[in-house]
Amino acid sequence: xxxxxxxxNQQLEDIKxxxxxxxxxxxxxxxxxxxSKMALARLERSATPDNIQFHYLDLLNYRNISKxxxxxxxVAHESPQILLIKNGNCxxxxxxxxxxxxxxxxxxxxx
Numbered sequence: 358x359x360x361x362x363x364x365x366n367q368q369l370e371d372i373k374x375x376x377x378x379x380x381x382x383x384x385x386x387x388x389x390x391x392x393s394k395m396a397l398a399r400l401e402r403s404a405t406p407d408n409i410q411f412h413y414l415d416l417l418n419y420r421n422i423s424k425x426x427x428x429x430x431x432v433a434h435e436s437p438q439i440l441l442i443k444n445g446n447c448x449x450x451x452x453x454x455x456x457x458x459x460x461x462x463x464x465x466x467x468x
Contacts, residue, residue, distance in 0.1 A: 358405045360384075360413040366425050372412060373429070376442040380409045380465040384456075385423055385438040387416045393437035396456040403458035409465050441465055 363369070363383070372381045384400065387393040405411070416423050416436055427434045430447035439456045441449040441464050449464040451457075 358401045358403075358411065360411055363412050363414040363422055364419065366422060368412070369422070369425060369429055372410075372442060373445050375410065376446075377444055381412065381442040382409055382461060382465075383412045383414060383426060383440040383442065385414045385416055385426065385434075385436055385440075387436045389417065390436065392453055396437040396439075396453070399456065400458055405458075406462055406465070409462070 361368075363372075372383065375381055384397065386397055400411075414422060414426070423434060426432070426440065430440055430442065432438075432440060432447050432450050435450075435452035437456060438450060438452045439461060440447045441461060443465070448467075449461070451460065
């Protein structure tokens with residue numbers, strides 16, 4: 358699985374812009390949380406669709422970007438958390454045990 362690491366706020370604008378061309382997924386991940394590690398491992402074991410770009414945010418090192426994500430995409434902060442961005446908006450978000458590649462792909466295919 359290819360992750361694009363998010364390390365600055367400008368990347369959020371780039372993700373938003375890219376979401377008009379293809380679905381974008383943001384994983385907000387805490388490197389010290391066992392549930393977060395489990396969600397990451399589950400995603401990495403899954404087949405990765407070619408038409409979706411995946412982005413990774415290390416919450417512990419980039420808390421300010423996590424807050425910006427919550428504001429920009431109008432979602433409550435959770436950890437771990439998946440956000441699916443299409444056409445500039447968060448159309449799906451899930452956290453903890455609900456993070457599943459099959460659901461992400463299903464939501465990404467919806468119009």
